Amino acid sequence: MKRAECIAMLYPELDEKLVVTIMGACAQELYDLGHRENFFYLQHAMGLASSVGLGLAMHLPKERVVVLDGDGSVLMNLGTLATMARYRPKNLVHVIFDNGSLLSTGGFDSHTTSGITDLAAIAKGAGLEHVRAVDSVMEFGEAVIEAFARNDLSVIVARVVAVGPNHYGMDLHLPENAFRFKRWIGGRT
Amino acid sequence: MTVSPDNSKVIYQGLKAAGITSLSALPETWLGLLLHLAEKDPNVTLVQVCKEEEAIGIAAGAYFAGRKHVLLMQNHGFLAAINGIVSLAQLYTIPLCMLVALRGHWGEPYPWHTRGGIVTEDVLRALGIPFEYARDPKTVGRQIAEAYTFSQSSLSPVALLLTRDLMED
Numbered sequence: 001m002k003r004a005e006c007i008a009m010l011y012p013e014l015d016e017k018l019v020v021t022i023m024g025a026c027a028q029e030l031y032d033l034g035h036r037e038n039f040f041y042l043q044h045a046m047g048l049a050s051s052v053g054l055g056l057a058m059h060l061p062k063e064r065v066v067v068l069d070g071d072g073s074v075l076m077n078l079g080t081l082a083t084m085a086r087y088r089p090k091n092l093v094h095v096i097f098d099n100g101s102l103l104s105t106g107g108f109d110s111h112t113t114s115g116i117t118d119l120a121a122i123a124k125g126a127g128l129e130h131v132r133a134v135d136s137v138m139e140f141g142e143a144v145i146e147a148f149a150r151n152d153l154s155v156i157v158a159r160v161v162a163v164g165p166n167h168y169g170m171d172l173h174l175p176e177n178a179f180r181f182k183r184w185i186g187g188r189t
Numbered sequence: 190m191t192v193s194p195d196n197s198k199v200i201y202q203g204l205k206a207a208g209i210t211s212l213s214a215l216p217e218t219w220l221g222l223l224l225h226l227a228e229k230d231p232n233v234t235l236v237q238v239c240k241e242e243e244a245i246g247i248a249a250g251a252y253f254a255g256r257k258h259v260l261l262m263q264n265h266g267f268l269a270a271i272n273g274i275v276s277l278a279q280l281y282t283i284p285l286c287m288l289v290a291l292r293g294h295w296g297e298p299y300p301w302h303t304r305g306g307i308v309t310e311d312v313l314r315a316l317g318i319p320f321e322y323a324r325d326p327k328t329v330g331r332q333i334a335e336a337y338t339f340s341q342s343s344l345s346p347v348a349l350l351l352t353r354d355l356m357e358d
Contacts, residue, residue: 018253040253044276048246051238052277055250058234059211079239080246087236178281182253 021068024104025164037184047077057089071098085127101162130154197222203330213244214261219290219356241266245273284340291350320348
């Protein structure tokens with residue numbers, strides 16, 4: 001399955017949720033479906049999208065937070081899984097798109113290629129109770145519904161093919177994204 | 190040499206007086222007593238991280254959430270967090286108020302701290318991060334409040350360097 005198909009399936013569920021994405025293809029595919037003020041695209045600082053999501057979830061217990069992460073980014077910040085497990089905010093869903101590739105930086109194999117490193121097993125070992133690995137769009141949809149209904153910290157590792165958009169660019173400056181994202185949250189609380 | 194319980198309390202009171210309700214930290218010796226105070230405080234959210242760069246993301250989340258957050262770290266942790274500081278905080282103009290234990294500086298007996306201590310000030314300057322030294326318990330509370338205010342008005346990381354004079358008895 002493709003990450004873009006998963007994001008398209010998820011998109012209608014994201015109206016009222018705080019969404020943090022990693023850089024590159026993942027950010028672009030969400031943006032191309034239509035930017036919303038509650039989306040924050042972390043176009044650099046690889047690994048920290050999940051930390052931003054954890055910070056949001058812990059400080060805004062009434063909001064739902066979704067992180068759209070990738071294998072390369074998670075591998076850069078494996079400690080984040082242990083920190084999440086320790087604090088276990090109920091309102092956080094951590095989606096890891098595992099394409100086994102550093103696609104946005106040239107398509108080099110990541111350590112998850114050919115099943116060498118198992119991110120779902122690492123997440124479980126870090127102490128995360130609700131971890132589901134999925135291979136099809138149907139399963140992804142089920143896992144998402146399950147995670148939102150569960151009302152507990154959930155991780156979905158979605159194995160996707162290493163393809164991305166054929167273009168990059170947003171009509172949104174990076175600080176502008178931060179200002180508007182903060183303002184949207186401020187308007188809610 | 191032991192960590193000063195009195196001055197640790199003064200610093201914690203300074204954080205409370207500045208209205209800080211959220212802290213991130215990686216435990217280190219000089220910050221230990223401060224963190225014990227935070228752990229016992231029901232009105233403060235304390236997030237312990239595995240590595241200091243994580244705390245930059247946590248701090249950004251707290252900022253977006255409208256919570257008053259301070260990062261506690263050793264200077265070596267600051268060095269470990271640089272990409273997050275540059276490519277999250279500075280790139281997106283997200284303020285960070287960092288209290289940094291300045292190990293490896295004047296009076297340092299431990300060789301392993303010295304290299305990090307020697308380069309800390311130059312790295313802060315290279316990154317354009319405003320900083321002050323906190324040496325005196327009589328003024329540290331005010332310095333914390335001023336550091337926080339300046340981080341918010343400048344939308345920038347700022348660092349208050351906690352020195353040996355302040356942290357050890």
